[in-house]
Amino acid sequence: MNVYYQLILYVHVFSAALSIGPLFVLVPLINRMKSADGAALDIQLSVFQSAVRIVKHAGHLLVLSGILLIVSSGYRWTTSWVAMTIMVMIASIVFLARAFKPVIRELGQGDAERALLLAVLTRKLWTYILLLMIMLYFMVVKPDFW
Incomplete structure (x- = not known):
């Protein structure tokens, strides 16, 4: 294994950890x-948005390093685990684009039912974590579907 491939693999694994880890926080x-009051809720929503931003940008690095790994490894784009990873990745990108921002915006306005919105936010957070864990499974186990 050459140094270039090892470096890209390290970046890929690091960006995978960085794209999943903050979500558990x-x-x-x-x-x-x-139970937060108005000022504390604003700070917490800002932290939430920052974490999602970190996850999003780590995802960009993850995709770029993944492309470089596929190109330099000899795997084909039609290999089943590669294709399945790409399909789940597209689903997660579409999901992330719409998942958090509208709910956070409503929470920030303060005129809506907080408990209901937090339940929605929790459900969307776990859904996104599940999508990322499925992709992680495909990348680590490399199952052969076809």
């Missing part, structure tokens, strides 16, 4: 939002 943060 958001679970207790959502629980704290239930």
Whole structure:
């Protein structure tokens, strides 16, 4: 294994950890939002948005390093685990684009039912984590579907 491939692999694994890790910090943060006053809620929503931004940008690095790994590894784009990863990745990109921002915006306005919105936010957070964990499974196990 050459140094170039090892470096790209390291970047890929690091960006995978960075694109999943911050999401688990958001679970207790959502629980704290239930009882936060206005100023604290604004800070918590800002932290939530920052974490999502980190996850999004780490995802960009993850995709770029993944492309470089596929090109330099000899795997084909039609290999089943590569194709399945790409399909789940597209689903997660579409999901992330619409998942959090509208709910956070409503929470920030303060005129809506907080408990209901936090339940929606929790469901969307776990859905996104599940999508990322499915992609992680495909990349690590490399199952052969066809």
